[in-house]
Amino acid sequence: MSPAPRKRVAILISGRGSNMTALIEAARAADYPAEIALVLSNRPDAAGLARARAAGIPTATVDHTAFGKDREAFERAIGAELRARRIDIVCLAGFLRLLTPYFIAQWPNRILNIHPALLPAFKGLDTHARALAAGVKIHGATVHVVVPEMDAGPIVAQAALAVREDETEASLAERVLALEHRIYPAALRLLAEDRLIVTDGRCVIADAANSDDFIVISDR
Numbered sequence: 001m002s003p004a005p006r007k008r009v010a011i012l013i014s015g016r017g018s019n020m021t022a023l024i025e026a027a028r029a030a031d032y033p034a035e036i037a038l039v040l041s042n043r044p045d046a047a048g049l050a051r052a053r054a055a056g057i058p059t060a061t062v063d064h065t066a067f068g069k070d071r072e073a074f075e076r077a078i079g080a081e082l083r084a085r086r087i088d089i090v091c092l093a094g095f096l097r098l099l100t101p102y103f104i105a106q107w108p109n110r111i112l113n114i115h116p117a118l119l120p121a122f123k124g125l126d127t128h129a130r131a132l133a134a135g136v137k138i139h140g141a142t143v144h145v146v147v148p149e150m151d152a153g154p155i156v157a158q159a160a161l162a163v164r165e166d167e168t169e170a171s172l173a174e175r176v177l178a179l180e181h182r183i184y185p186a187a188l189r190l191l192a193e194d195r196l197i198v199t200d201g202r203c204v205i206a207d208a209a210n211s212d213d214f215i216v217i218s219d220r
């Protein structure tokens with residue numbers, strides 16, 4: 001039997017694109033079930049665009065400022081780029097625009113996002129500073145399926161670490177980011193292998209004998 005065709009993935013970014021790079025590197029492996037077919041930025045100056053081009057990945061820019069308040073027109077332009085590349089799965093990686101229900105409905109359970117906190121705690125911005133201010137002892141990152149509500153949606157993968165007594169926002173950001181780079185490729189693998197079953201607002205994972213890739217408890 002020939003192997004299943006690799007799923008075609010678009011990564012949407014707004015900035016430096018370190019998670020994007022982790023996904024591109026994972027997809028280089030011959031047995032990875034997805035290929036990165038497009039990197040799209042809403043900001044023409046996103047550093048990640050140059051990184052993607054250097055890795056030989058096609059890029060596109062859809063500048064949201066050109067669409068004023070018309071979010072659907074912005075999303076129609078993104079959709080056109082995705083369809084032109086026959087994209088199956090969308091990965092948000094530091095993409096700083098909220099997507100409307102109109103867009104999300106076109107990729108049902110086919111859009112992933114990575115969030116730098118252990119959802120459902122610390123939705124929104126400045127997660128590391130808020131975690132420190134709250135005095136939590138465990139913090140981390142989450143990959144989830146995107147739904148219209150921000151930073152909600154069925155959880156696919158999580159990574160946790162112990163917050164150190166001398167922790168700063170910068171040290172926490174650096175340590176969590178390293179974990180993000182581990183769980184995002186693992187989460188995309190699950191989706192690309194059709195192993196995510198979304199039911200009652202949660203993800204059930206098929207054939208999950210080994211969950212070490214997508215549930216990470218860091219010992220560092």
Ligand code: GRF
Pocket residue numbers: 013015016017018019020093094095114115116177180
């Ligand atoms: C990451 O912390 C991610 O969790 C959040 O935005 C940041 C993006 O960083 N959604 P990068 O562009 O992937 O380096």
